[in-house]
Amino acid sequence: MSIKAQNPIGIIGAGTMGAGIAQAAANAGWPVKLYDVNQTLVDLAEESLVKRFERLVEKDRMTNEESRACQDRITTTIVLEDLSDCDLVIEAIVEDFDIKTIVLKQVGEYAPNAIIATNTSSLSVSELGSACGFSDRVVGMHFFNPAPIMPLVEVIRGEKTSDKAVQRATLLAEAWGKTVVQVADTPGFIVNRVARPYYLESWRIIEDGIATVDVVDDAMQSLGEFRMGPFMLTDLIGQDINVATTRSVWNRLGNPSRLAPSAKQESLVERGNLGRKSGCGAYAHDDKDHIVPAIITETREVEISDHLVTAINDFCLEASCTGGSMLDKYIFSRVLSGIINEAMWAVTEGVASPKDIDTAMKMGTNYPLGPLEWASRIGIEKVHRLLSALNETVSDDRFASPPFGTVSA
Numbered sequence: 563m564s565i566k567a568q569n570p571i572g573i574i575g576a577g578t579m580g581a582g583i584a585q586a587a588a589n590a591g592w593p594v595k596l597y598d599v600n601q602t603l604v605d606l607a608e609e610s611l612v613k614r615f616e617r618l619v620e621k622d623r624m625t626n627e628e629s630r631a632c633q634d635r636i637t638t639t640i641v642l643e644d645l646s647d648c649d650l651v652i653e654a655i656v657e658d659f660d661i662k663t664i665v666l667k668q669v670g671e672y673a674p675n676a677i678i679a680t681n682t683s684s685l686s687v688s689e690l691g692s693a694c695g696f697s698d699r700v701v702g703m704h705f706f707n708p709a710p711i712m713p714l715v716e717v718i719r720g721e722k723t724s725d726k727a728v729q730r731a732t733l734l735a736e737a738w739g740k741t742v743v744q745v746a747d748t749p750g751f752i753v754n755r756v757a758r759p760y761y762l763e764s765w766r767i768i769e770d771g772i773a774t775v776d777v778v779d780d781a782m783q784s785l786g787e788f789r790m791g792p793f794m795l796t797d798l799i800g801q802d803i804n805v806a807t808t809r810s811v812w813n814r815l816g817n818p819s820r821l822a823p824s825a826k827q828e829s830l831v832e833r834g835n836l837g838r839k840s841g842c843g844a845y846a847h848d849d850k851d852h853i854v855p856a857i858i859t860e861t862r863e864v865e866i867s868d869h870l871v872t873a874i875n876d877f878c879l880e881a882s883c884t885g886g887s888m889l890d891k892y893i894f895s896r897v898l899s900g901i902i903n904e905a906m907w908a909v910t911e912g913v914a915s916p917k918d919i920d921t922a923m924k925m926g927t928n929y930p931l932g933p934l935e936w937a938s939r940i941g942i943e944k945v946h947r948l949l950s951a952l953n954e955t956v957s958d959d960r961f962a963s964p965p966f967g968t969v970s971a
C-alpha cells in the first residue's frame with residue numbers, strides 16, 4: 563500500500579528537527595504547515611529553509627522550479643488551530659513531558675481525526691498518549707538529525723496506539739523515501755539504546771587505563787570499519803548530549819550495570835569540555851579542525867588471561883579482523899561484544915526484531931554491519947564465549963548475556 567500527498571502535514575516546532583522534517587516532507591511533494599510559538603521563530607525557520615533549498619539548486623540536486631515548488635509547499639503559522647485540517651501532525655518541540663502533553667492535547671482537540679506523531683527521543687509514547695487523552699492516535703515517529711538526509715525513522719507503537727496510526731506513520735515515512743523500523747515503546751527505542759556500549763565501553767577502557775582515546779578510536783575504525791571512533795563521535799554529538807542520553811536510558815531501564823554512566827565522561831562535562839562545540843572534549847579541537855587527545859590516560863599493560871586471548875582471537879578471526887595488535891583486538895572485541903550483547907537483550911525484551919535492529923544501527927548510526935549480522939558472521943557461540951570470558955574480568959557482571967539459545971543470530 564502507498565499514500566499520496568493530499569492534506570497538509572502539520573509540524574509543531576520549527577527548530578532543528580521540525581524544520582528538517584518540513585524540508586523532507588516538502589521535498590517529497592507534501593504540503594506542510596509549520597507551527598511555532600512566535601513569528602520570529604517561524605520567520606527564522608522559513609529563511610533557513612529557503613536557503614537550504616537554494617543551496618540544493620546550487621549543488622545541482624534540484625532545479626530552480628523544484629526549489630520554488632518546495633518552498634511554496636511550506637506555510638508557517640503561529641496559530642495551532644490552523645493545523646485542524648491536517649490528518650497527520652508531527653510534534654517536534656522541546657523534550658519536556660508536561661509541555662508536550664499540553665500541546666498534544668490542544669492539537670488533538672483542534673484536529674479530532676488527526677494521527678499525532680511525536681518525535682520524542684527519550685519520553686514514553688504510551689505515557690504521552692495517555693496524558694494527553696488520545697492514546698490511540700499518538701504514535702512515535704523518531705527522525706534522526708539531519709532529518710532530510712538521515713534515512714531512518716523509528717516508528718514507535720505505544721501500548722494503546724491504533725494499528726491505523728502505526729500504519730499511517732509508516733506509510734508516510736516510506737513515501738518520503740525513509741526506511742522504517744518498528745519499535746516497541748521502550749527506553750532509547752533501538753538506536754539510542756543499542757549504541758550505548760559503543761561509547762560506554764570505550765570510556766571504561768580509558769577509565770581502566772588500558773589505552774588512550776586516539777588508540778581506541780583507531781582500533782574501532784581500522785578493525786571495525788566504524789566511520790568515526792567513539793571519542794571523535796561523542797565530541798561531535800556533544801559530550802553533554804551523549805551523557806544525557808545515557809542517563810535517561812540507564813534510569814528508564816532500571817539502572818543495569820551494562821549501561822551505567824561513565825564517571826570520567828560526566829566529569830568532563832562538569833568541567834565544560836563538551837566536545838567540538840566548546841573547543842575541547844575527549845580531544846582539543848582548533849579552528850582548522852586539528853585535534854589532539856585532551857584526556858591524559860596513564861596506560862598500563864593489560865593482563866589478559868590465556869582463556870580471554872583465545873576468545874578474542876576467535877571472535878576477531880570470525881569477524882574478519884585479523885590485522886592490528888593484541889591491544890587493538892582487545893579494544894575492538896570488548897566494545898563490539900558490548901554492542902552485540904545490548905542488541906541481544908533488546909531482542910529478548912521485545913524491543914524490535916533482529917532484522918529491524920540491524921537496519922536501525924546501519925541507517926541510524928552508519929554502522930558497517932548490524933550487531934546481529936556481526937553475531938551471525940562470528941557465530942553466536944563465540945560471541946557468548948567472549949562475553950563470558952570478559953565477564954570474569956569485571957566485578958559488575960555487565961557482560962552477562964541473555965541465556966545462550968534465546969537469541970539466534
Ligand SMILES: NC(=O)c1ccc[n+]([C@@H]2O[C@H](COP(=O)([O-])OP(=O)(O)OC[C@H]3O[C@@H](n4cnc5c(N)ncnc54)[C@H](O)[C@@H]3O)[C@@H](O)[C@H]2O)c1
Nearest residue numbers: 575576577578579580599654655656657681682683705707
Ligand atoms: N536534535 C536532535 O538531534 C534530535 C533527534 C531526534 C529527535 N529529537 C527530538 O525532537 C524534538 C525537538 O528537538 P530539536 O532539537 O528540534 O529542538 P529545538 O530546540 O531545535 O526546537 C524546538 C522548537 O520547539 C519550539 N517550542 C517550544 N515550546 C513549544 C511549544 N509549547 N509549542 C510549540 N513549539 C514549541 C521551540 O520554539 C523550538 O523552535 C525533541 O523532542 C527532541 O528530543 C531531536
